[in-house]
Amino acid sequence: MSAKDAYKLALEKKLDLVKIAPNAKPPVCRIMDYGKHKYEQSKKEKEAKKKQRIMSVKEVRLSLNIEKHDIETKAKNATKFLEHGDKVKVSLRFKGRQMGHTNLAFEVFDRFAAIIEDAGDMDGKPKMEGRSMVVFFTPKK
Numbered sequence: 001m002s003a004k005d006a007y008k009l010a011l012e013k014k015l016d017l018v019k020i021a022p023n024a025k026p027p028v029c030r031i032m033d034y035g036k037h038k039y040e041q042s043k044k045e046k047e048a049k050k051k052q053r054i055m056s057v058k059e060v061r062l063s064l065n066i067e068k069h070d071i072e073t074k075a076k077n078a079t080k081f082l083e084h085g086d087k088v089k090v091s092l093r094f095k096g097r098q099m100g101h102t103n104l105a106f107e108v109f110d111r112f113a114a115i116i117e118d119a120g121d122m123d124g125k126p127k128m129e130g131r132s133m134v135v136f137f138t139p140k141k
Helices: 003-012 034-051 068-084 096-101 103-115
Strands: 016-021 028-032 057-063 087-093 120-129 132-139
Touching (some): 003 028, 016 034, 028 034, 057 068, 068 087, 068 132, 087 120, 103 120, 103 132
Parallel strands (some): 057 087
Antiparallel strands (some): 016 028, 120 132
């Protein structure tokens, strides 16, 4: 159908002639109520946005010689974050000569992971970032 005939048909029906694929040979058009189409699209986008969950990253800092009660308190906070649906970044900062004993950090992370194993899983192994060792925990589903 020619563009003029399609335009006349759209005017008769009091609708809009919308180009769906303008670069195609021949161009593809549709007769529709464009305002209604835009409104329905915006409603779908709003509905999709409502169902979207934004996951933020919370951080918990530990030290190499942390006491039992302190690690339990920090683990309790991390569990709270994980239950809320957030990721948790657990970092352990080394000071001075502690850099020579990075193997002890794995023990601290293992103790921490054992406490919060019900709420979250460890993402991979701990990694060194400068003077600190970092590991991420994600909430269990």
